[in-house]
Amino acid sequence: MSEAPEASAPAEASSEPSLPLPLFDRNLAPIRRIAAFATDHPDAVSYVEANTRRWLTPLLEADVPEPIRQSLIGLAGQIGGVDTLGVDERARRMANVRQELARLDAVLGLPLPRADRPRPERPRGGRRQEPERTSEPVEAREGGRRGKNRRRRGGDRADRNERVERDAPEPNESVLIEEPRRQPRRAFWNGNPNVGIADLDVPDDLANALEDAGILTVHDLLHHEPLSEQVFRPIHGAGRELPEGEVAVGGRLAGFHSRLRPDGHRTVQATLKGAARLPLRWTDAAAADRFASTVEVGQRVVVVGTYDGEVLADPDGVVEDGKVVRRVSYGLPGVPDSEVHQLVFKLLPGFGELRDPLPPELRPRDLPGHAEALLALHGRGDRDAARRRLAWEEAFGLALTASWDRHTKRTKGIQQAVMHRAPSIILSSIDHVLPDASEAAFDAIKRDLRRGRPMRRVLAGDAGSGRGLVALLAAASLAESKVQVLWVAPDEQLAEAHFAFAHELLKAAGIEAAFLPAGRKVQAATAERIKRGEIHIVYGTHELLKAELPFRRLGLVVVVDRGEAVALQGTFEELGHPQPDVLVLRATRPTASSLVEAWGSWAVSWIDGPKRPPHIVKTVSQRDSAYAPARHTLNEGGQVAVLFPQIAGRDALDPSEASRVLTAISTEALSGAKLRLLHGAMPREDRVRVVEDLQHRRVDGILATIPLEDCPPIPGLGVAVVEHANRIEARRLERIAAMGVHQVSLVVADDTPPEVVERLVAALDGTPEDGALTPKVRFLEPAAHRDLLVAARATALDVLASDASLRNGANADMLRLVRARWRVWFGEDDCPLPEPGESSPKRRRRRRRRR
Numbered sequence: 001m002s003e004a005p006e007a008s009a010p011a012e013a014s015s016e017p018s019l020p021l022p023l024f025d026r027n028l029a030p031i032r033r034i035a036a037f038a039t040d041h042p043d044a045v046s047y048v049e050a051n052t053r054r055w056l057t058p059l060l061e062a063d064v065p066e067p068i069r070q071s072l073i074g075l076a077g078q079i080g081g082v083d084t085l086g087v088d089e090r091a092r093r094m095a096n097v098r099q100e101l102a103r104l105d106a107v108l109g110l111p112l113p114r115a116d117r118p119r120p121e122r123p124r125g126g127r128r129q130e131p132e133r134t135s136e137p138v139e140a141r142e143g144g145r146r147g148k149n150r151r152r153r154g155g156d157r158a159d160r161n162e163r164v165e166r167d168a169p170e171p172n173e174s175v176l177i178e179e180p181r182r183q184p185r186r187a188f189w190n191g192n193p194n195v196g197i198a199d200l201d202v203p204d205d206l207a208n209a210l211e212d213a214g215i216l217t218v219h220d221l222l223h224h225e226p227l228s229e230q231v232f233r234p235i236h237g238a239g240r241e242l243p244e245g246e247v248a249v250g251g252r253l254a255g256f257h258s259r260l261r262p263d264g265h266r267t268v269q270a271t272l273k274g275a276a277r278l279p280l281r282w283t284d285a286a287a288a289d290r291f292a293s294t295v296e297v298g299q300r301v302v303v304v305g306t307y308d309g310e311v312l313a314d315p316d317g318v319v320e321d322g323k324v325v326r327r328v329s330y331g332l333p334g335v336p337d338s339e340v341h342q343l344v345f346k347l348l349p350g351f352g353e354l355r356d357p358l359p360p361e362l363r364p365r366d367l368p369g370h371a372e373a374l375l376a377l378h379g380r381g382d383r384d385a386a387r388r389r390l391a392w393e394e395a396f397g398l399a400l401t402a403s404w405d406r407h408t409k410r411t412k413g414i415q416q417a418v419m420h421r422a423p424s425i426i427l428s429s430i431d432h433v434l435p436d437a438s439e440a441a442f443d444a445i446k447r448d449l450r451r452g453r454p455m456r457r458v459l460a461g462d463a464g465s466g467r468g469l470v471a472l473l474a475a476a477s478l479a480e481s482k483v484q485v486l487w488v489a490p491d492e493q494l495a496e497a498h499f500a501f502a503h504e505l506l507k508a509a510g511i512e513a514a515f516l517p518a519g520r521k522v523q524a525a526t527a528e529r530i531k532r533g534e535i536h537i538v539y540g541t542h543e544l545l546k547a548e549l550p551f552r553r554l555g556l557v558v559v560v561d562r563g564e565a566v567a568l569q570g571t572f573e574e575l576g577h578p579q580p581d582v583l584v585l586r587a588t589r590p591t592a593s594s595l596v597e598a599w600g601s602w603a604v605s606w607i608d609g610p611k612r613p614p615h616i617v618k619t620v621s622q623r624d625s626a627y628a629p630a631r632h633t634l635n636e637g638g639q640v641a642v643l644f645p646q647i648a649g650r651d652a653l654d655p656s657e658a659s660r661v662l663t664a665i666s667t668e669a670l671s672g673a674k675l676r677l678l679h680g681a682m683p684r685e686d687r688v689r690v691v692e693d694l695q696h697r698r699v700d701g702i703l704a705t706i707p708l709e710d711c712p713p714i715p716g717l718g719v720a721v722v723e724h725a726n727r728i729e730a731r732r733l734e735r736i737a738a739m740g741v742h743q744v745s746l747v748v749a750d751d752t753p754p755e756v757v758e759r760l761v762a763a764l765d766g767t768p769e770d771g772a773l774t775p776k777v778r779f780l781e782p783a784a785h786r787d788l789l790v791a792a793r794a795t796a797l798d799v800l801a802s803d804a805s806l807r808n809g810a811n812a813d814m815l816r817l818v819r820a821r822w823r824v825w826f827g828e829d830d831c832p833l834p835e836p837g838e839s840s841p842k843r844r845r846r847r848r849r850r851r
Helices: 004-015 021-040 048-061 066-079 087-108 145-160 204-212 218-222 285-294 337-353 370-377 383-408 421-429 436-450 467-479 492-508 524-532 542-546 565-572 592-597 620-626 628-635 655-667 684-695 730-737 754-765 786-802 809-826
Strands: 228-232 245-260 266-273 277-282 300-307 312-317 324-329 456-461 484-489 513-515 537-541 554-561 581-586 603-607 615-619 639-643 675-678 701-704 717-722 743-748
Touching (some): 021 048, 021 087, 048 066, 066 087, 218 337, 245 285, 245 312, 266 285, 277 285, 285 312, 285 337, 300 324, 312 337, 324 337, 337 370, 370 383, 383 786, 383 809, 421 492, 436 456, 467 492, 467 554, 467 581, 484 492, 492 513, 492 537, 492 684, 537 542, 542 554, 542 565, 592 786, 603 786, 615 754, 620 743, 628 639, 628 717, 628 743, 655 675, 717 730, 743 754
Parallel strands (some): 277 312, 456 603, 484 554, 639 701, 639 717
Antiparallel strands (some): 228 324, 245 266, 245 300
């Protein structure tokens, strides 16, 4: 019986309500901060009662001892009505609130030690739980100085952050607003461009919107070119005098805080500190949260927002470029530019670890590095230089993949001996010095000829640039070493023109050349001389490629191309074994896109032509004014040329009619001028003699019914008058404008449509239309980046020449880059290049048996 009271004592003790200290610890913390801020800034605070009610309500509803409940009721009474008081009365009331809080903390023993604070459980649909951060970063644990600084900045951010909701618990159902849900923190970018957007610390809605726009990885985001940019200059300092409107301001971020209005709307404010403090305000709390997750308190930032004289509204963190800000617009559907700006700003620390897939020796010196180009694309640097660098990567990748198959076949060629005597004699005979571009092209051809692999090179460029002379020098350098050359053209007239004006030059150098007419059987005597090697260069049409001429040692094939040689590429591989070298001489200026698609695996040498002359277009009724520049040129001692088109490959005028027109022009339009006729019916020797008379200024001008532009240069020619220009081919006009004349006069029919005139003018200007590339490239523009296409082709061929299998470990990043781009370019995965590190099967060497 005596033990009964002792047994009932615990029952009585258990009837007393226990103190929910974790609840008090969580809910009193934001009330303390609100009271402290309201005491220090009584004139700047509002809605104290509304902000504290959400934290006091759970405490008043909890089962706590009566003395504690009375203290809470008294605290609520002190806070009630404080928003309606004056500034001084509000300061005194809040001082009383702080004293009451201090007494309550003393009774409860708050705040709790950090180790005793349980981690609150968050219900689904509530605010995201911030993950626990390690007490020390990796650098700090290793004893690095950088780690200590980073730990101190992290501590400052937690201590100085004034946002009430940062460490607050989840409110109950009686709160005024629902906090935006935060996604769990994920791994961040470390310089690996293949990291997915969904793996970054970004909201799921943003990751889904970017995925819908085709941006899945960091690589996709960084290579997405902005549509436009808005430049802000200068960057104003925080606290300085600012102009109203959109402005860029820089400073250090001092802190955040939120304001809850009675209607439940929450606004977030921050402070940018410079010479003084500048308030920042967001009307969208979610945008403020994303900005807060990007920067740290104390970090220097540059923001762009609208300044109304007091507050910078809706600031957007951007990447600055020195003293200016280039805010770019991405134009992604469903994705605000501000969110992409914050994401790019967040990626900035990883740019230093981004490796360049192309080493410096594989790119021109004037192009920036890979990371620098990507930064410039998004606002920090020269966007034009960035586009050229990224276009270079695409051009190099296309050239590398196109040349891969041909370089892995190991086709046996002829290692030629290049001589120099005959080219020197030819240049001295015409008293000419090669320009730098022509000299570089000639040197590249000689290097290819000396190699043991078949040369496949396209000699391209502007009309009148001297490509034919370079090809002639290359043929003469081989013919001097008793190696035979086959020179073919698309039609007999063009082939005969090349032969007629090169025959004497070759003969002076001791080189024998012969012309084989089309459609005729090769004479037995000529075939025998070719077989014995007495004829060094054979001229003819493309039919000779399949004629199986009995060459003694065929070493070079020169193909004059007007667009037909693409179909002959398979024929070049059937010219015998070992295969001769092939040099394609473009008769007209090719489009840059054709160099990628039609001649993808061939080396390219490009020679720029002379400056284009001015031109006038006159109708037949205005013929007298069309000949006015020609009369002025004759009076100044120059020479003129009157050109007629060809129709279906034949002269538009028969010999008798051409003679009557020549007489009429000499007596009327060009009265007193001494003109000569150049007609296709004339013997070859007479045509050569007429051109020589014009070259040596024995006549004042010429009337030509055959292409004069295929003849050697005429130094004194000043004006060219083209009759019936509306019937002439565009490629002929392009070459006529490059003859070295000072002006071109076009005489067209009176009823010529305007679109035909525009086509003629475009041909004279040398700006033919360049089609888009079949590969879906992003930055490479064939017309604007023609020099990059040519240079990238040469670089890719040098890489394959040094490492044909690409097994060198230094090429691993380059292979990954090209293989990743291949899927974007062609929409397929079967890239011809090997995987990085993949080794090709080795050839088994047969052991020699001992005797």
